[in-house]
Amino acid sequence: MLFTKMHGLGNAYVIFNQLDDEFENQEFHQLAKNISDVNIGIGSDGIILICSSKVADFQIRIFNKDGSEAKNCGNGMRCVAKFLFDHMYVTSPRFTIETLGGVGSVDVEVDHKQMVKYVTVDMGAPKLLKGMIPMIGDPFIATINEPHSFDEVTYNLTCVSMGNPHAIMFVDDVKQFPLENIGPTIERSVLFPERVNVGIVCVKNRQEIDYRVWERGSGMTMACGTGACAAVVAATLNEFIDKNKPVTVHLPGGDLTVRWDESGTVWKRGEATYICHGEWEMDTK
Ligand SMILES: N[C@@H](CCC[C@H](N)C(=O)O)C(=O)O
Numbered sequence: 001m002l003f004t005k006m007h008g009l010g011n012a013y014v015i016f017n018q019l020d021d022e023f024e025n026q027e028f029h030q031l032a033k034n035i036s037d038v039n040i041g042i043g044s045d046g047i048i049l050i051c052s053s054k055v056a057d058f059q060i061r062i063f064n065k066d067g068s069e070a071k072n073c074g075n076g077m078r079c080v081a082k083f084l085f086d087h088m089y090v091t092s093p094r095f096t097i098e099t100l101g102g103v104g105s106v107d108v109e110v111d112h113k114q115m116v117k118y119v120t121v122d123m124g125a126p127k128l129l130k131g132m133i134p135m136i137g138d139p140f141i142a143t144i145n146e147p148h149s150f151d152e153v154t155y156n157l158t159c160v161s162m163g164n165p166h167a168i169m170f171v172d173d174v175k176q177f178p179l180e181n182i183g184p185t186i187e188r189s190v191l192f193p194e195r196v197n198v199g200i201v202c203v204k205n206r207q208e209i210d211y212r213v214w215e216r217g218s219g220m221t222m223a224c225g226t227g228a229c230a231a232v233v234a235a236t237l238n239e240f241i242d243k244n245k246p247v248t249v250h251l252p253g254g255d256l257t258v259r260w261d262e263s264g265t266v267w268k269r270g271e272a273t274y275i276c277h278g279e280w281e282m283d284t285k
Contacts (some may be wrong), residue, residue: 004083007075009251058097071101072100078225081272101162121225124163135193143159150186165195166198167197168234169198174200180214186214212251223254
């Protein structure tokens with residue numbers, strides 16, 4: 001089966017184009033675990049399948065490194081948009097992609113070789129109520145700077161769903177904060193029945209934030225597109241930054257520009273990059 005490995009700011013996915021060549025009888029959860037493994041597979045943060053859609057131009061399915069299926073993937077959307085436009089599955093620079101979290105539109109910008117360099121994704125409106133995250137507690141209230149204790153330490157959480165759930169904390173220094181240790185505890189806390197992506201944010205000024213993430217199902221990654229959007233929404237809700245102004249999000253893998261506009265939509269712009277193309281040997285697994 002032919003694959004393309006791509007990354008969005010170091011958040012790497014092995015992409016299988018199912019438009020021309022479909023997997024037969026595959027157990028995708030196990031496949032994602034095998035492929036993502038750096039020793040017995042290709043090594044990635046997960047896999048993405050590009051499929052046809054009844055409601056949008058294309059559909060993607062996203063599987064994390066641990067085999068769990070995710071509802072949305074901001075970096076994956078940019079990678080898939082680049083793949084589809086560069087390989088001429090679409091000629092219009094604007095098209096739509098369906099995920100389990102809904103339909104988003106993408107706008108591509110090309111370089112001098114007519115290859116996609118930047119992609120802007122309409123990430124939709126964030127969901128804030130606990131019932132929509134989902135998170136235990138009153139389903140009709142939002143979680144903004146709410147104290148919760150994990151491993152006997154209290155952290156203030158702001159929770160945002162961008163199709164997938166994010167718990168955001170504000171810290172003084174994202175590099176010094178021990179996210180590797182506390183991330184897995186919060187991810188699997190009883191507070192979050194579907195687990196959660198855990199992000200830390202340091203606000204540099206009203207146009208710039210630092211962000212690091214522990215991803216549900218994939219662990220530490222170099223970037224998370226939905227997480228960067230959730231971080232900007234959380235920083236706005238806590239009045240550190242302003243709605244409708246573009247914010248540069250500095251991630252370990254590079255920068256994204258995110259804007260939460262007055263209509264409620266979150267826009268995200270950034271790069272997508274090829275790593276390699278190859279063939280996955282189905283028979284040997
Ligand atoms: N890295 C992605 C998000 C992938 C899914 C996430 N781990 C989840 O399970 O919700 C992104 O760029 O948004």
